[in-house]
Amino acid sequence: MTTLEIAETTVDVDAEGFLTHPDQWNEQIAEEIARESGIPELTDRHWLVVRFMRDRYLATGTAPSIRSLGKESGVPIKELYELFPKGPAKLAAKIGGIPKPRGCI
Amino acid sequence: MMKKQIVILGGGTGGTMTANRLRRHFDADEAAIHVVDRDDWHVYQPGLLFVPFGLAHVDEIVRPRHRQLRTGIVFHENEVESVRIERDEVQLDDGTLLPYDVLVIATGARLQPEETEGLTGPGWNERAFTFYTPGGADQLHRALESFDGGRVVVNLIDMPIKCPVAPLEFAFLADAYFRECGIRNRVELVYATPLDGAFTKPVASKHLAGLLTEKDIELVTEFNAGEVDGVGGKLSSYDGRDLDFDLLVTIPLHGGAAYVERSPGLGDALGFVPTNKSTLQTPARPNVFALGDATDLPTSKAGSVTHFEGEVLTENIVRFLEGKELDSGYDGHANCFIETGFHKALLIDFNYDIEPLPGRFPTPAGPLPLLRESRLNHLGKLMFQWVYWHVLLPGREIPGLGPAMPLAGKKNVPTTTT
Numbered sequence: 001m002t003t004l005e006i007a008e009t010t011v012d013v014d015a016e017g018f019l020t021h022p023d024q025w026n027e028q029i030a031e032e033i034a035r036e037s038g039i040p041e042l043t044d045r046h047w048l049v050v051r052f053m054r055d056r057y058l059a060t061g062t063a064p065s066i067r068s069l070g071k072e073s074g075v076p077i078k079e080l081y082e083l084f085p086k087g088p089a090k091l092a093a094k095i096g097g098i099p100k101p102r103g104c105i
Numbered sequence: 106m107m108k109k110q111i112v113i114l115g116g117g118t119g120g121t122m123t124a125n126r127l128r129r130h131f132d133a134d135e136a137a138i139h140v141v142d143r144d145d146w147h148v149y150q151p152g153l154l155f156v157p158f159g160l161a162h163v164d165e166i167v168r169p170r171h172r173q174l175r176t177g178i179v180f181h182e183n184e185v186e187s188v189r190i191e192r193d194e195v196q197l198d199d200g201t202l203l204p205y206d207v208l209v210i211a212t213g214a215r216l217q218p219e220e221t222e223g224l225t226g227p228g229w230n231e232r233a234f235t236f237y238t239p240g241g242a243d244q245l246h247r248a249l250e251s252f253d254g255g256r257v258v259v260n261l262i263d264m265p266i267k268c269p270v271a272p273l274e275f276a277f278l279a280d281a282y283f284r285e286c287g288i289r290n291r292v293e294l295v296y297a298t299p300l301d302g303a304f305t306k307p308v309a310s311k312h313l314a315g316l317l318t319e320k321d322i323e324l325v326t327e328f329n330a331g332e333v334d335g336v337g338g339k340l341s342s343y344d345g346r347d348l349d350f351d352l353l354v355t356i357p358l359h360g361g362a363a364y365v366e367r368s369p370g371l372g373d374a375l376g377f378v379p380t381n382k383s384t385l386q387t388p389a390r391p392n393v394f395a396l397g398d399a400t401d402l403p404t405s406k407a408g409s410v411t412h413f414e415g416e417v418l419t420e421n422i423v424r425f426l427e428g429k430e431l432d433s434g435y436d437g438h439a440n441c442f443i444e445t446g447f448h449k450a451l452l453i454d455f456n457y458d459i460e461p462l463p464g465r466f467p468t469p470a471g472p473l474p475l476l477r478e479s480r481l482n483h484l485g486k487l488m489f490q491w492v493y494w495h496v497l498l499p500g501r502e503i504p505g506l507g508p509a510m511p512l513a514g515k516k517n518v519p520t521t522t523t
Binding site: 081 | 327331358375
């Protein structure tokens with residue numbers, strides 16, 4: 001476990017920079033992680049996805065997969081990849097301050 | 106006790122085994138047991154892997170479902186229209202209503218190739234195939250017979266899929282097949298996966314990636330396939346990468362049975378049924394249980410899992426009907442042989458907390474090597490088909506192979522688990 005200073009807050013992160021304690025998260029942290037990950041500005045569509053991921057994780061203990069995200073968030077998978085290039089589920093989880101989604105088995 | 110109505114949806118591995126176990130437990134005047142399935146063809150699914158290579162024929166791995174059920178179990182060959190959990194009844198496609206005291210959901214997973222753009226369009230079953238259905242496996246067999254070289258891409262579109270090791274096994278067997286045909290030097294083999302490695306679990310993933318390299322199979326990771334051009338031979342990912350193919354072997358997207366979506370309160374967005382990971386009761390209703398591929402549990406969708414779940418499930422149905430507390434005994438135990446070609450196989454054994462580790466797996470017939478290629482494991486895999494029809498489905502115990510994962514024989518077991 002390591003700690004990191006993000007947006008003037010000290011947070012616990014794993015080896016890949018995912019927050020391990022979602023309660024240490026705030027919106028400034030989200031914006032800073034986004035910038036570092038190559039997303040200069042979080043639009044309303046980004047926020048919709050990030051909040052959906054975070055709410056779902058806090059309610060159920062697991063983050064949705066990319067497929068469920070495409071079906072339930074109202075943002076189609078193609079657009080998810082435009083918003084969060086490379087890996088929408090992973091990146092949205094990182095920005096949303098929740099642990100890295102475990103690939104299911 | 107008043108005569109109870111037990112309705113089991115699905116006459117595959119989980120449904121058949123559960124029906125037979127419950128039939129043995131309850132006398133005819135204690136419980137009526139109904140099994141519903143839309144067809145009468147029980148496929149030994151592990152056998153599908155061998156069909157494309159001519160090592161098994163479809164008619165050898167399919168038997169009538171009703172013949173696997175003990176006397177005194179009522180079989181309904183019907184599609185399920187919907188489950189009405191608030192009224193404790195199931196409606197079938199012919200209008201029949203089946204009221205229940207206990208419902209078991211065992212309808213497995215459904216392939217959804219149509220959910221991937223272009224996959225079922227032109228080229229489907231000509232250049233793009235799946236071996237996950239008897240028909241598809243047969244078509245692929247014919248295609249392989251006339252294949253004389255080119256680029257073969259094996260791709261699983263996204264998790265979850267049944268038997269997560271099967272696509273890897275297909276790649277290993279394809280390597281062996283092309284070598285035996287003497288055309289391996291004219292075949293490029295590519296394994297494309299949405300995962301960040303060959304497999305989901307770190308230690309096994311490393312071993313399996315090593316085998317891919319050894320067999321000269323290119324591994325492409327984090328490839329989320331979004332579109333297929335079956336005529337031009339191109340598989341494209343959502344992030345704009347293309348893989349050209351002469352032959353595509355795809356594992357299509359999986360979802361739950363269609364009626365789950367027609368039954369409010371039963372399933373999740375993909376049609377899988379949320380289920381308690383240790384008791385197998387569903388949060389939908391206390392009298393609704395689920396097992397096997399139909400659940401949303403974080404373990405493999407595989408027959409071995411269903412088998413281990415089945416023992417806990419049967420016990421819990423009995424306890425539920427007797428008004429007793431449920432047993433939280435299911436630990437996520439899974440056990441899979443992985444064919445690696447040339448009459449060898451690996452064995453992996455794991456649960457919710459402990460990933461597949463090297464070592465030895467204790468069996469009544471002697472230990473089997475874990476995470477290591479051996480002929481013994483291959484023989485184990487072949488022998489299992491007999492065990493499946495004659496021991497597992499009838500609901501007999503396999504001596505020395507209980508639901509809980511054995512720690513004995515495993516190397517480097519972590520002392521604390523998360």
